[in-house]
Amino acid sequence: MGRWGVTLPLTGVPVLDHRALVAELADLGYTDVWSAETAGADAFTPLALAAQWSDGLRLGTAVAPVYTRGPATLAMTAATLAEVSGHRFVLGIGSSSPTIVRRWNAVDFAEPVKRTRDTLRFLKAALAGGKVSEEYETFAVRGFRLERPPERRVPIMLAALRPTMLRLAGREADGAITNWLGAGDVGKVRAELGRGELAARVFVCPTADAAAARALGRALISTYLTVPAYAAFHDWLGRGEALRPMHEAWAAGDRRGAAALVPDEVVDDLVVHGDVDRCRARVAEYAANGVDTPIIAVLPTGADQLDLVRALAPGA
Structure with missing residues (x-):
C-alpha cells in the first residue's frame, strides 16, 4: 500500500x-x-x-x-x-x-x-x-x-x-x-x-452482520445521495435508474420508504462491510x-x- x-x-x-x-x-x-x-x-x-x-x-x-x-x-x-x-x-x-x-x-x-x-x-x-x-x-x-x-x-x-x-x-x-x-x-x-x-x-x-450493515448503509445513502450534487454524481456514474425509486419516495416525503428502496447492490458498492x-x-x-x-x-x-x-x- x-x-x-x-x-x-x-x-x-x-x-x-x-x-x-x-x-x-x-x-x-x-x-x-x-x-x-x-x-x-x-x-x-x-x-x-x-x-x-x-x-x-x-x-x-x-x-x-x-x-x-x-x-x-x-x-x-x-x-x-x-x-x-x-x-x-x-x-x-x-x-x-x-x-x-x-x-x-x-x-x-x-x-x-x-x-x-x-x-x-x-x-x-x-x-x-x-x-x-x-x-x-x-x-x-x-x-x-x-x-x-x-x-x-x-x-x-x-x-x-x-x-x-x-x-x-x-x-x-x-x-x-x-x-x-x-x-x-x-x-x-x-x-x-x-x-x-x-x-x-x-x-x-x-461487521459480519450483512443485514445490519446494509440497513445502516441504506439510511446513509438515502440521506446523502438525495442531495442534488450527489444525485447528479450517481446519475453520471450510471446509478440513476437503480436509485430512481429512492428519489421518488424521498421527494414524496417518505424518508423511511426511500431508505428501504436502496438496492442491496448499491449498498454493497458504496459501503465496505464484512x-x-x-x-x-x-x-x-x-x-x-x-x-x-x-x-x-x-x-x-x-x-x-x-x-x-x-x-x-x-x-x-
Whole structure:
C-alpha cells in the first residue's frame, strides 16, 4: 500500500479521547488523518490536536466549505495549521451543500463551481505570501496579506464529484477529494481528474452482520445521495435508474420508504462491510483502481471504534 488515511474524529467519540489512537496510527501503517465538517466537530481543531499527538502523519481537511468562512479567514487558518503541524497540512476545500451553507449558516449558496474556483485562486496567492487585491467573479478581496505566510507551499485539494470540478482540480489544484463512490467507479473519476492526487473517503462498516450493515448503509445513502450534487454524481456514474425509486419516495416525503428502496447492490458498492480482513481488502481495491489516498470512515457497529481503526490498519 501507499497512503492509507482515516477520518477523525470518530462518530460519538470525544475529540480529546483520540490522543492515544493518533499516537499509534503511524506505527499501525496509517499515513494520513483527514477531518470532516458537517454538524459535529469543525474541520480544523481536531487536526491541530492531531498535529501535537503525532509527528509523521499528514493532516487534511475533507473538506472546509468555501462559503462558511471568508477567504482571508480560510487563508489564516490554513497557514496556522501548516505551522503547528510542521508543514504536514493539506487544505481540502469544497462547496459543501445548500443545507449546510444556506440553512445552517445563512449564506447564499450561489455558483458553487465558480466560488470554489475563485477561493482556490485566492488561497494560492495568499498562502504564497503575496498581497492580494483582486476582483474575482464571485467576490473581491482588497489589500490582504498574511502576517505569517507558510514557510512551505500548502497543497490545496478540491472536493470534486463530476467532470467540471474534477477537471478544475486537475488543472489548478493539487488533486481532488471524492466521496460516496464504489471501487469500480474510480477509473471514470480518475480519467476526468487527470494529473494530481485522488483521495477518496471510503465508508467502512466492519461487521459480519450483512443485514445490519446494509440497513445502516441504506439510511446513509438515502440521506446523502438525495442531495442534488450527489444525485447528479450517481446519475453520471450510471446509478440513476437503480436509485430512481429512492428519489421518488424521498421527494414524496417518505424518508423511511426511500431508505428501504436502496438496492442491496448499491449498498454493497458504496459501503465496505464484512470482517476486518475483507474490509481491508476491499479498501485496497480502491487503491488498485487508481485512488492515491483511500480515507476510511468507520461506521458505528456497536464495537469499540478505536479498536476497529486499529484492526483496519494496513499493517494489522
